Amino acid sequence: MATILILIIFLALVFDFINGFHDAANSIATIVSTKVLTPFQAVIWALF
Numbered sequence: 878m879a880t881i882l883i884l885i886i887f888l889a890l891v892f893d894f895i896n897g898f899h900d901a902a903n904s905i906a907t908i909v910s911t912k913v914l915t916p917f918q919a920v921i922w923a924l925f
Contacts, residue, residue, distance in 0.1 A: 905920065
């Protein structure tokens with residue numbers, strides 16, 4: 878039972894980590910496509 882719980886928590890953390898990459902890419906693409914920031918500035922912004 879504990880093994881299944883640990884596996885579920887691990888999979889949830891992996892999903893959350895991967896999902897963060899997608900969110901960051903979407904936010905950078907939106908900022909750059911609307912020409913609010915340059916690509917370099919958008920990447921620096923995403924670091925924070």
